[in-house]
Amino acid sequence: MTTKNDDPSVRFDWVRNDRTGVPEVVFCENKTVEQLSSIIAMAKKQAYPLLLTRLDAEKAAQLALADLDFEPLSRTGLVGGPAKVRFQGPVLAIVGAGTSDLPVMMEAKRSAEYLGIETTLFTDVGVAGLWRLLDAMPKISRYSVIIAVAGMEGALFSVLAGLVSAPVIAVPTSVGYGVAAGGKAALSSALSACAPGVMAVNIDNGFGAAAAAAKILALTRSEDLTQ
Template sequence: MRNDTKAILEAVQKGEMTVEEALLFLKKAPFEDIGYAKVDSHRAIRQGVAEVIFGAGKTAEQMIGIVEQMKKNGQQTILLTRLSEESAEQISAVYEMDYHKDARIGLIGSMPAPNGIGKIVVATGGTSDIPVAEEAALTAEVYGNKVTRLYDVGVAGLHRLLAHLDDIMSASVVIAVAGMEGALASVIGGLVDCPVIAVPTSVGYGASFGGLSTLLSMLNSCASGVSVVNIDNGFGAGYLASRINHMEVK
């Protein structure tokens, strides 16, 4: 039997399995071992969203095998992050997939309709931050969120951000993506009444140390309500923003 909520619920409804047996089944079969990977078919039940494939370091053949196992377990929408263009081409030859080159994200299956409590705003300091921002935005959309993109609204031209006050002040979560000194997160944090997720990027000159200076600046933000994810971690920001935006969804 496929180890997914829908299949097990159908079995219980048809009398093929008792509730107690269903619970025991789920506890005993949390993953599928395919040798080079242990596919977590239990994650959607535990956390509300299914496992994601991290593409960096995996071969296309390995990812195809993982996708096959996910599909066997009934997973309809599959997200692949940090996916190279070469691997995307090989996977697309086997499965229909939308590949977003800038974000290095592949999506197998359809994008769900938004069902969060509000909207997520993804803002960048500059155009160079867009690849990380798109990883965050697409991740949030895959998890059922309405996303508004505000790109190139950094503090070097503060009027660009202030022209979008209605958008940022009506958001349920704001993701602030910036490199250099990372000041965008603090500025937004001082304007909104919602959580702000700061994403430091590796954009900058030598003294930025690959985003480390931005990370430290964001960690030292004087604005309350700002949390920080790791350097270039757009996926982590989009995932966290989605969970916040679904807190009151029953």
């Protein structure tokens, strides 16, 4: 069932969740405050919770919504109340190489929670100090799906995948300089990982990693996110 959009300049995919198991999310870069306000107003009419990604603090302030849950580090906003938890317990770990990777880790965390997944963060466990990762492995290895977030050379992806049975979703970040600038070196590491079971999303794409994790969990747990 489709719903007519009130704003003719916006063609929001209200039934994407029914079709794919992942609802449409609002990417805020290059959208005006007026366009965002229009989308939010339409969503509220239908009691449709929204996740807003790449939302900067200035736009969040201009929206002036009492029910906007804005988290500045991840640049995400939630409108419409908390999501229903569909996957509880040690199901999704988000493992980050360094503190500089936290913005992307938090985007993945907030996106996963919007999709109804409980998450646990493991921060600053990059391979430059391998003992940090090894210390955390007894806990990390309990999780069904792992999102790994790393910039620089992205060594975390292959090392982590060689230590766990869970699928590893690699998120290369744009943290780095020189040949590592822009996340290209980390992306290459993810795509050429020696350890099997690594899949990669685009650079800095925390939401994409969370969506992939949700689909994997929906299949492995015999649950349908559209219910």
